[in-house]
Amino acid sequence: MFLYFTLLIVTTQASLFKLTPKSRRTYQTLYTRDASNSVSVTSCACGYYIPETKQIFTHHITLNPSALSSSNLTAALSKQGWIVSDYQQTSTPKNIAYSPSNLKYNSNSKALELIVSGGLPTRSSIPSAEISTMMDRILYGSFRFNVKVSSVAGACSGLFFYKDDNHEIDIEILTSHIRNSTTQRDGVPKPGVQLTVQPLTKNQVLTNYKVVPFDGKFDPTKGYHEYRFDWLKTGVKYSVDGSSYGTYTRFIPKTAGQIIINNWSNGNPYWSAGPPLQNSILSVRSVDIYFNTTDATQIAAWEAGCKKASYKQACTIPKSKTG
Numbered sequence: 001m002f003l004y005f006t007l008l009i010v011t012t013q014a015s016l017f018k019l020t021p022k023s024r025r026t027y028q029t030l031y032t033r034d035a036s037n038s039v040s041v042t043s044c045a046c047g048y049y050i051p052e053t054k055q056i057f058t059h060h061i062t063l064n065p066s067a068l069s070s071s072n073l074t075a076a077l078s079k080q081g082w083i084v085s086d087y088q089q090t091s092t093p094k095n096i097a098y099s100p101s102n103l104k105y106n107s108n109s110k111a112l113e114l115i116v117s118g119g120l121p122t123r124s125s126i127p128s129a130e131i132s133t134m135m136d137r138i139l140y141g142s143f144r145f146n147v148k149v150s151s152v153a154g155a156c157s158g159l160f161f162y163k164d165d166n167h168e169i170d171i172e173i174l175t176s177h178i179r180n181s182t183t184q185r186d187g188v189p190k191p192g193v194q195l196t197v198q199p200l201t202k203n204q205v206l207t208n209y210k211v212v213p214f215d216g217k218f219d220p221t222k223g224y225h226e227y228r229f230d231w232l233k234t235g236v237k238y239s240v241d242g243s244s245y246g247t248y249t250r251f252i253p254k255t256a257g258q259i260i261i262n263n264w265s266n267g268n269p270y271w272s273a274g275p276p277l278q279n280s281i282l283s284v285r286s287v288d289i290y291f292n293t294t295d296a297t298q299i300a301a302w303e304a305g306c307k308k309a310s311y312k313q314a315c316t317i318p319k320s321k322t323g
C-alpha cells in the first residue's frame with residue numbers, strides 16, 4: 001500500500017509536470033509530399049516485415065546523421081523527413097526555448113546532438129532542442145532510436161510518439177535521475193528509463209508508467225544504446241538493445257501522430273530538474289521507424305508501388321542494430 005501510494009504520488013506529480021512542457025502547439029499538417037518525393041528511402045516497395053511482432057508496415061523514415069554534414073542542418077534534416085522546432089514553450093518554473101541553434105552535427109562522433117544549454121540557474125528560459133517527423137499521421141509501427149544521453153544533470157531526453165497529451169508513448173531519460181541515490185526526495189522520479197503510455201489517470205498508474213533502473217544493466221551516458229518501442233493495436237512493447245523492458249496492454253493510443261525527439265529542461269525538480277550548469281547533449285546516432293499511416297495519398301502510393309514491384313515480399317528487418 002505504501003509502495004502503491006508513493007508510486008501514485010510520484011507518477012501523478014511527474015505526469016502533471018510532464019504535461020506542461022510537452023503540450024505542443026497544434027500546427028497545420030506539414031506533410032504534403034507526394035509519391036514522387038516519398039519518405040521511404042529504400043526499395044522495399046511492399047513494406048517492412050518485423051519478425052518479433054509478425055507485422056508488416058508500409059513506410060520507413062530514417063535519421064542518418066552521416067548525411068547531415070551540411071552548413072544548413074534544418075535543410076538537411078528536412079530532406080530526411082524531419083522538422084526542427086523553433087518556438088518557445090511556456091512552462092513552470094522556466095520556459096523552454098526550442099531553438100535550431102541548439103542542434104549540431106558532430107563530425108567526430110558522426111551524431112546529431114540535441115543540446116540543452118548550460119548556464120546560470122537564474123535563467124528564465126532554457127535553450128533546448130527538438131525535432132519531429134514531418135509525417136504526422138503515423139499509426140502503429142516499430143520505432144528505434146540509437147542514442148547516448150548526457151552525464152550532465154538537469155535535462156529530459158525524450159524519444160516518443162505524440163498526438164496530444166492523451167495519446168502518447170514515451171521513452172524518457174532524466175539526466176538528474178540516472179543513478180541510484182540514497183537521498184531521494186518524495187515525489188522525485190526513481191532513477192532509470194522512464195516508460196509511459198499516456199494518458200495517465202489514477203487507475204492506469206500501475207500499468208502504464210514504470211521506471212526500469214539502469215544500475216546493474218548499463219550506463220546510458222557511456223556508449224550508444226538502442227531504445228525501442230513496438231506499437232500495435234494490442235499493446236506497446238518496450239525494449240533496449242534487444243532485451244524486453246515490458247509490455248503495456250491497456251489504454252493504448254489508437255490515434256495517428258508524430259515521432260518526436262527532444263532534449264529540454266524547465267528546472268522542475270519533479271521531472272527534468274536542472275537547468276543544467278553545462279551543456280547537456282543528447283547524441284543521436286540513428287533512428288529507424290517502420291510504420292503505417294492514415295494518410296490516404298500515401299497509402300494509395302504504397303499500394304501502387306507494391307503492385308508495380310509485382311507484389312514482391314516485404315523486406316525482413318533485423319532485430320536491432322546493436323544487440
Ligand SMILES: *[C@@H]1O[C@H](CO)[C@@H](O)[C@H](O)[C@H]1NC(C)=O
Binds near residue numbers: 058292
Ligand atoms: C499495416 O499495414 C499493412 C498493409 O496494409 C497491414 O497488412 C498491416 O496489418 C498493418 N498493421 C497494423 C498493425 O495495422
Ligand SMILES: *[C@@H]1O[C@H](CO)[C@@H](O)[C@H](O)[C@H]1NC(C)=O
Binds near residue numbers: 072074075078
Ligand atoms: C536553411 O534551410 C531552410 C529550409 O530549407 C531555409 O528556410 C533557411 O533559410 C536556410 N537557412 C540558411 C541560413 O540558409
Ligand SMILES: *[C@@H]1O[C@H](CO)[C@@H](O)[C@H](O)[C@H]1NC(C)=O
Binds near residue numbers: 180190191213215216
Ligand atoms: C537501484 O535501484 C533499483 C530499484 O529502483 C534496484 O532494482 C537496483 O538493484 C539498484 N541498483 C543498485 C546498484 O543499487
Ligand SMILES: *[C@@H]1O[C@H](CO)[C@@H](O)[C@H](O)[C@H]1NC(C)=O
Binds near residue numbers: 283
Ligand atoms: C540533453 O541535454 C543534456 C543536458 O544539456 C545533454 O547532456 C544530453 O546529451 C542531451 N540529450 C540529447 C539527446 O541531446
